[in-house]
Amino acid sequence: MANHKILVIDDSRVIRARVRDMLPNGNFEVIEATDGIEGIDAIRNQKPNLIMLDFLLPRKSGYEVYQEIQAVPEFQSIPLVMMSGRREELTEKISEPFEFFEFIEKPFEQKELIGAIKGAMAKARRARPQTLTPTAASDEDTSTEFAVLQTQVEAIAQEVAALKAQNNEILAFIKEKLA
Incomplete structure (x- = not known):
């Protein structure tokens, strides 16, 4: 054989x-x-x-x-x-x-x-990269992680609003110079 x-x-x-x-x-x-x-x-x-x-x-x-x-x-x-x-x-x-x-x-x-x-x-x-396997998280871990993510989302939203305002200022400046 x-x-x-x-x-x-x-x-x-x-x-x-x-x-x-x-x-x-x-x-x-x-x-x-x-x-x-x-x-x-x-x-x-x-x-x-x-x-x-x-x-x-x-x-x-x-x-x-x-x-x-x-x-x-x-x-x-x-x-x-x-x-x-x-x-x-x-x-x-x-x-x-x-x-x-x-x-x-x-x-x-x-x-x-x-x-x-x-x-x-x-x-x-050759060794291959390990794939991540999800682990069971407690409710406390999940709520803490959710709060952190929510804070990050709020910070990103504020940053986007600031960038939009900055963009509007730049557009107004360009329009003023072209006029």
Whole structure:
């Protein structure tokens, strides 16, 4: 039985076979998914050690799969390589530099594939910023926080009124000079 599972999510049978053929000899099990829905199911059920994800997929796009991966902390630690024939398709949705995955442009050679896999593994090991989880606040904490916010809003309202008055003075001055 294979020690490492590599999930290849691509609607092209040729690309899936190419990735399989380019992987170095080793103890790998290559799992294939032909669309985004199959891909998400395979991530949940197979727990892969690496995901190769095409950006343009039927039924659920690679971008939607990527968003689901980012939303689940357990999936975030899986190395991810995004694949596309056109980098600009990807950069329209996700700005560079790509922090959480490696990108490889199709068609690619074995050396590029291996480099992308190594890069994805390094990125997956990086610590991610912690997301804040809301905590239950007591009524006293809430009322204190509300009072502070109300004071801040009142101060902002006074500042806006002062700026409006200043703006009116400037407009009057300009009108006077132009007349």
